[in-house]
Structures are given as structure tokens and as C-alpha cells.
Amino acid sequence: MEQILPHLDSVFSIDCVLFGFDGKELKILLIERNEEPFKDWWALPGNIVGPDESLDQSASRILYELTGLRGIYMEQYYAFGDPHRHPQGRVITLAYYALIRLGGEKELRPVSNYAKRANWLPITDLPKLAFDHQKIYDKGLEKIKRRIKHQPIAFELLPEKFTLTQLQHVYELVLGKKLDKRNFRKKIVSFGVLKELDEKQKGVSYRAATLYRFDKRKYAKLFGKEISF
């Protein structure tokens, strides 16, 4: 393709805020940088958008390269473009978030050499972040707080089968407040997007809870209508 458009020395990248839930805490994926600037600092994983990929494709590729994960619900939420956000030149970055269930089983795939390591860190105790990544993270958290109230994204943080208590726990962590158990159940069930299974929770040393599954078909019908917490 011939390039006849005006030219700017700008770079366009994508940064990902990957929220993970391990059953107890909300965490985000950070990498420890191996290169200047901000060598040895923690940063959001991100990369440059390739010339022939769409933004969503690029975000998926980046997520895959960083975690080995595919098929994750991801959405762009804000573009950051302060001319001085990167000390070495103009970098406009588009932020995506993803919600991920953290299972003990999955190891993080080794990340390219610009990172020393990658780690899931609890959001309650984050280190100082490189560049303007704190701002990007803050806006991301704000975004999912807003979104979890209106769209069924909480399920992405949970295993396929989950208990209502686990689901409530996710809502409480994201929204940052306690919810009433009975009212929560009443409401979430009334949306009609949960399918009650014949199975029970296993391996707990107390009464086992009923397992549920998110019913995508029912949700598709509901789509457009707003839910609200």
C-alpha cells in the first residue's frame, strides 16, 4: 500500500490492564521492565500496534504474547496521549482491559526480553508504576466499576461453574462495598442469566453450595436492557 499521507513521528501502542481474580483477591498483571526508561520499574504490559492488524486484533495478540490466553473479553476504554507521557518521544496509547480467572494451573508464559518478569499483584498493594501507568490503571478500575453494574462481565473473573457466594464476592471486590446476601441473590437470579446446575461445590469442609453457570443464550436475549447494582 502506497503511503501518501502526511507523516508524523508518532508511535501508537496498546497497554492492557488485566484484572485477575484468584478466588480471593483482585490482581493486575504487571511486568518488571528490563530496559530504560524506567528500567526495574513495574509497568503495565503493552506493545506497539502492528501495521496490518486491527486494534482489537492487536490487543488480543498482546494479551496472548503476555499470558498465553485467548478468547478473553477485552475492551478498549481510553486513549492516553499526553505529548510528554513517554520521555523518548510521542507515544499515544490505547488502553484495554481484560478480566481473567486466575487458576493455579496456568503459568504465565515467558514474556519478551523487554521484561524481566511478569507477576500478578494485588490491587490493594501496588508499587509505583512506570510512565503514566497509574493513571491508566485508575481509569481502568473506574471503568470496570461502572461496567460491572450494567453488564455481566463479572463472570469472566470466575470459573465456568461458580457459587453465588463467589459471584457476590467478585461484585464486592470490584465495587468496593459489602452487599446484602439475600438481596444480591434475588437480583442476580431475577436477571435470568444464571443457570442452576445439579452439581454442588466440592472439597469444602462445610455445606457445599450449588453451582451455577452463566447462560449466554439468555443473556443475548436480554442484551440492550440494562442491569444495575
Next chain:
Amino acid sequence: MEQILPHLDSVFSIDCVLFGFDGKELKILLIERNEEPFKDWWALPGNIVGPDESLDQSASRILYELTGLRGIYMEQYYAFGDPHRHPQGRVITLAYYALIRLGGEKELRPVSNYAKRANWLPITDLPKLAFDHQKIYDKGLEKIKRRIKHQPIAFELLPEKFTLTQLQHVYELVLGKKLDKRNFRKKIVSFGVLKELDEKQKGVSYRAATLYRFDKRKYAKLFGKEISF
């Protein structure tokens, strides 16, 4: 500033969906292109982000250059980056919307030579748009529909002093449905962000309605709480 980052032949632009309200209809500002590609087509006004301006600054500049307007509520809402969205090269564009009161008094400032003319066209009867601008517009409309339910942005479309009927009219146009007059008034007044004035509407050939003003102070207090239609 030294440029030592990797380089991509990509262009980063901003396109604006300017919604205007003239008291009767919702309109958007379109320009008729004077250059290939899509010569003679209608398109959203947009421009390339300058090297030393932030994204918001750039959007404000572009809005100003196209309309002469300043101090307008604008917000970015989505980045469009399909690799083939522009036939001549990779152009990633960030979409902004603005809400503008159209008064008979203001003429559109002449637009740079890439446009033959600019015009406010009613959204109920839009022509085919250049590039992927239909998609950008669609997403913008969707966005303000969602937002007008939760934030007091409708005021931006109205003159400083307005009647409740005018305000209701804006809501009905944006949401695309009729609202009950009594319930609308009950609700909008209950938010407490309107200030009733001692003035009445003038120049109408029927009973004049009371004028109201949007009270920014009261709104600031309310901020964070969601309102809902």
C-alpha cells in the same frame, strides 16, 4: 526531543461528531470533501493530531477550527483502527463527540480547503458518509444515548435559559422515545440541578413557560451519584 523509538508509518487523527440542536431537530456537522479519496462525499470533520498537543487539546483545536466554538463539553469515546479504514494508508482515529446549541446567530467559520463546505444536517436524513464515518457516527449516537441517561449533558444542547418542555424535547430526541410530561418534570426537578428563574419565555403566541438554568454548583455536589432516565 530525540526520537529513538521504533517507527511506524501510521497517522493518528481525531474525528468529531458534533451534535447540534436548533430547538427542533438533532443535527450533526458534516463537511463535503474537496479532495480524493471520497471527493464530493460528506464526512465527519477531523484532523491530524499535532506533535505537541494532547489529545483533548487537539480535539478542542479541531473543533475551534471547524466551528469557531470554544469551551464546549467534548469527550473521546472510541478509537477506530481498522488497517483498511483509509484507502491510502494506516490511519488510526480517535472519535470525540461534542454537544452544541445551534443559534441562528452563529455562522460556521470557513473551513480549510480540504472541505468545500460544512453543514449541519439532521440526523434523521443523513447522506452516505466517507470512510467508516457512518460507523463512527453510529457509535457516537449510541454513546450519548447512554450518557444522557446518567449525566447532565443535555444542557449543552440548550441555551443558558430554557424551559422544561425544551429540555424534555432534547431527551426525547436523543433517546428516541416519548416521555411523560409530569413524570419527566418530577424527576428532573428532583435531581436538584435546575434553578427556576423569575423570567418567562418571550415571543411565543401562547402562555409563556418559566425559564430554568442549569445549576453547576448543585451538580458538583451531586457528582458521582448516577442519575437515570
Next chain:
DNA sequence: TTACTTAGTGTAAAAATTACACACTATATT
């Protein structure tokens, strides 16, 4: 068998939403 821990359930009060119709006021017309 007992102690422990979480699951699971109902109801009444309060608040919010909805549906609905007519008299009032200002102007224009005759």
C-alpha cells in the same frame, strides 16, 4: 454428639416508577 461453618431462604416497609386528564394562561382572531 457436638461444634463449627457456610448455604439458603421471606417479608414488611420504604422508595421509586408508572399511568393517567384537565384546568389555566397568554395570545391571536373574529
Next chain:
DNA sequence: AATATAGTGTGTAATTTTTACACTAAGTAA
């Protein structure tokens, strides 16, 4: 002066939604 016209402005009852609140049931571990 009387009348037509066009939009303003207002209340209530029924329904739905939200909130606050506490105990019994079930399973496990000792």
C-alpha cells in the same frame, strides 16, 4: 368583547423495585 388555539403546569393511586433484616438447614470435623 368573545372565542379559538396552543402550550403550561399540576396530583394521585397503583405498581414495582429496593432496602433492611435473622434464623434454620446442611454438611464437615473433631
